[in-house]
Amino acid sequence: MLETTIAAIGPLDEPAMAAARDLQARLTKPAGSLGALEGLSVRLAGLAGACPPPLPEPAAVAIFAGDHGVHAQGVTPWPQEVTAQMIANFLAGGAVVNAFARQAGASVTVVDVGVATPLPVDPDATDDPAVGPRLVAANVRRGTRDMTVTPALTRDEARAALETGIRIAGDLVDAGAGVLLTGDMGIGNTTPSAALVAALTGTDPAEATGRGTGVDDETYRRKVGVVRTALDRHRPDPADPLGVLAAVGGLEHAALAGLILGAAARRVPVLL
16 A cells, blocks of 8 residues: 555656636736745646645544554653543544634544543444544554663554554545644654654754653653654664654554655645
8 A cells, every 4th residue: 555655656747736816916916925825826736737826624633543652762751541542632622633623614533543542432432523623542562662672663563553544534535534733642753753753854863853742851862862863873874764653653654654655646745
């Protein structure tokens, strides 16, 4: 599935983009007065292969959730069980993402791709996006391994999470979504996020690592050291992105990558 999806991703439609630029030039307004919206309109035309492009609606939010073995290294003050508790809040409609989604008229889908603790919800209770947030049970494993000790995932596990994201993108587009929005939930997941950024860009861990949920100075220094330790141990090769995901990534990171690839293959925009 992964290779087929990547092969289906093509370049933007140049004639449609040229038509969009020409239309912008003919509008009764000062050139460039709509700022970034003008460039966005050109990109959307190129993606749709039409000018003007269809409005990117309705919107569908996909929240991928997973836990992390590196939590054991004390990179966050929050207990791992908060991941499952927040999922319950998403499904009850009580989180900020729910408020934003309601305001925008967007559906919310929560995907358990790697949560460590059992979820205190019935997966079949709200499976209709028109009614409310729904939960998709697609757990690859109960949290990643500690990336400072061993690779976080096997290549097969990373691929399975990627392909889960591809499937979710297809399901949402088939249900009528015109734009996909990305979301994630996983206590401690900004530590593997920083490791991924550092590995894929060559950035020093101190530059790639942020404070996440606002950790104190001591925890922040520990977090930077944990990222450095994991990268030194595994030496992930940025030319092998699946290997990078397996070495230091999270299941939700892999699934998000899959969602974006799946949407690109279907020529549907993704809002990060």
